[in-house]
Amino acid sequence: MAERKITLEELSQHVKDTDTWMAINGTVWDITGFAGIHPGGPDIIQEYSGRDASEPYNSVHSLKLAENNFEASQRIGILDAEFVADKPRMENTRNPRLENDLPQIDEIINLDDLEAAAEKCLNKRSWAYFSGASNDSFTKADNADFYRKIFLRPRVARAVQDIDTKTKILDDVYDVPIFNAPASLMMLAHPDAEMALAKGFAASGSTIIIPTLSSFSTEEIIEALPAGHPFYFQLYVNPNKAALKKMVDSLCKLRPKAIIVTADLPVFSKREANERYEKRIAKQKRASEPRETTAEKQGGQARSAGVSIDPNLCWSNIKQLKERTGIPVFVKGIQCAEDALQAWKIGCKGIYISNHGGRAADTAQPTILTLAEIRLHYPFILEEMEVFIDGGVRRGSDVLKAICLGAKGVCLGRPFFYALMYGEEGVRYTMQLLKDELETAMQLCGITSLSEAHTGLLNTRELYRDVESPQSLSSKL
Numbered sequence: 476m477a478e479r480k481i482t483l484e485e486l487s488q489h490v491k492d493t494d495t496w497m498a499i500n501g502t503v504w505d506i507t508g509f510a511g512i513h514p515g516g517p518d519i520i521q522e523y524s525g526r527d528a529s530e531p532y533n534s535v536h537s538l539k540l541a542e543n544n545f546e547a548s549q550r551i552g553i554l555d556a557e558f559v560a561d562k563p564r565m566e567n568t569r570n571p572r573l574e575n576d577l578p579q580i581d582e583i584i585n586l587d588d589l590e591a592a593a594e595k596c597l598n599k600r601s602w603a604y605f606s607g608a609s610n611d612s613f614t615k616a617d618n619a620d621f622y623r624k625i626f627l628r629p630r631v632a633r634a635v636q637d638i639d640t641k642t643k644i645l646d647d648v649y650d651v652p653i654f655n656a657p658a659s660l661m662m663l664a665h666p667d668a669e670m671a672l673a674k675g676f677a678a679s680g681s682t683i684i685i686p687t688l689s690s691f692s693t694e695e696i697i698e699a700l701p702a703g704h705p706f707y708f709q710l711y712v713n714p715n716k717a718a719l720k721k722m723v724d725s726l727c728k729l730r731p732k733a734i735i736v737t738a739d740l741p742v743f744s745k746r747e748a749n750e751r752y753e754k755r756i757a758k759q760k761r762a763s764e765p766r767e768t769t770a771e772k773q774g775g776q777a778r779s780a781g782v783s784i785d786p787n788l789c790w791s792n793i794k795q796l797k798e799r800t801g802i803p804v805f806v807k808g809i810q811c812a813e814d815a816l817q818a819w820k821i822g823c824k825g826i827y828i829s830n831h832g833g834r835a836a837d838t839a840q841p842t843i844l845t846l847a848e849i850r851l852h853y854p855f856i857l858e859e860m861e862v863f864i865d866g867g868v869r870r871g872s873d874v875l876k877a878i879c880l881g882a883k884g885v886c887l888g889r890p891f892f893y894a895l896m897y898g899e900e901g902v903r904y905t906m907q908l909l910k911d912e913l914e915t916a917m918q919l920c921g922i923t924s925l926s927e928a929h930t931g932l933l934n935t936r937e938l939y940r941d942v943e944s945p946q947s948l949s950s951k952l
């Protein structure tokens with residue numbers, strides 16, 4: 476049966492909270508009630524209710540995501556309009572997300588070069604979103620700076636020509652211990668977003684941690700991986716019980732190696748770079764109309780994503796998730812030894828030490844210090860659980876330091892957004908760059924396998940000066 480055609484005029488009549496339509500890439504959907512559960516917040520949905528939302532939709536979502544998310548019964552018909560915004564295409568292989576031409580990829584010789592290219596080439600909104608942190612960005616800076624408090628203590632004359640960087644996590648062996656730190660809205664860096672990330676990581680002998688707020692559907696991303704390739708899933712626990720159940724049910728079918736529950740962002744933090752950007756743009760747009768939307772007041776996309784994160788998430792919910800799914804659970808956002816112990820006590824298989832790259836509580840201690848704290852107070856956790864860490868890792872030698880202190884997987888967030896400016900090639904290139912640096916650091920320290928990494932290769936005196944003392948720890952448990 477031919478689908479019903481809907482004119483722009485008819486579409487524009489469906490704007491009430493109880494009767495809302497929206498057109499996306501030529502299809503008209505009944506999205507009544509969706510504003511309240513849209514992961515990106517209600518404002519953009521309200522703004523585009525009764526309109527063709529293809530352009531904002533395509534800037535952060537894959538073509539199929541809406542079809543996967545909405546029920547067939549919500550499909551009203553097709554838009555009867557001459558112009559339907561098209562998905563941004565890679566004309567002449569130029570990434571449409573960029574404002575300036577990228578340097579040749581082989582001019583990038585370290586991650587600082589990559590970041591400098593991102594600052595120059597990304598559009599201002601994406602740069603503010605990716606590079607920003609909360610409040611004064613102290614934690615973001617400390618995450619990286621604290622790696623410099625650890626000195627290497629290289630061993631010499633150890634025959635280091637043949638080297639491998641394999642790591643085993645759960646039952647899987649990866650060629651490198653390096654993963655993406657899961658992050659939302661990757662399509663702001665490149666139209667291929669997580670598809671390029673998945674392919675690039677698999678080709679590099681690692682795998683992807685798929686974020687809840689991905690631009691492509693989880694199914695699409697898994698299809699980009701070689702058949703049977705392991706993957707992880709980062710879960711934001713949705714406060715809407717029905718939406719959470721739908722997601723958990725589908726995860727049970729897709730069988731990630733572990734569900735990584737992000738717990739460090741119960742409420743949205745103050746992201747000032749975003750806030751400034753959104754306010755500036757809003758001012759330009761509404762020179763004649765002083766009304767602010769909630770999103771503008773709160774910093775646009777930075778805060779609006781908060782609707783998909785449950786502020787009442789508790790350890791008991793994490794335990795239930797583990798029991799209900801039978802899939803290993805890791806807790807992401809561990810920022811002190813006490814919470815690492817708590818995760819161990821409820822039977823989590825892993826901890827993921829993170830402070831959200833300084834995007835959650837500003838002045839939270841740097842992540843490498845948290846790892847040292849856990850090592851000092853509860854060393855058995857590092858033996859019995861899988862340990863991931865992220866935050867400020869920018870060199871292969873940082874990866875080695877984290878592994879010497881007990882991490883199994885080391886993740887990078889912002890650098891892979893920036894790598895994505897070059898698509899899949901950028902992800903592979905960045906992985907190779909980090910692998911080369913890691914291998915060289917290992918060889919210069921006199922080891923040929925990560926199983927030989929140990930704290931004796933490090934001088935951590937300066938780091939341990941800042942580690943929380945046993946007295947204050949036990950009194951706060």
Ligand SMILES: Cc1cc2nc3c(=O)[nH]c(=O)nc-3n(C[C@H](O)[C@H](O)[C@H](O)COP(=O)(O)O)c2cc1C
Pocket residue numbers: 604605606618656657658659686687688709737807829830831832833834865866867868886887888889890
């Ligand atoms: C732009 C951006 C978006 C992020 N989105 C998420 C997310 O959706 N879920 C999550 O658990 N962490 C998210 N994070 C935090 C990262 O997983 C990671 O903790 C952080 O980026 C690590 O610090 P680094 O960027 O210094 O490597 C995001 C980070 C950035 C920079």
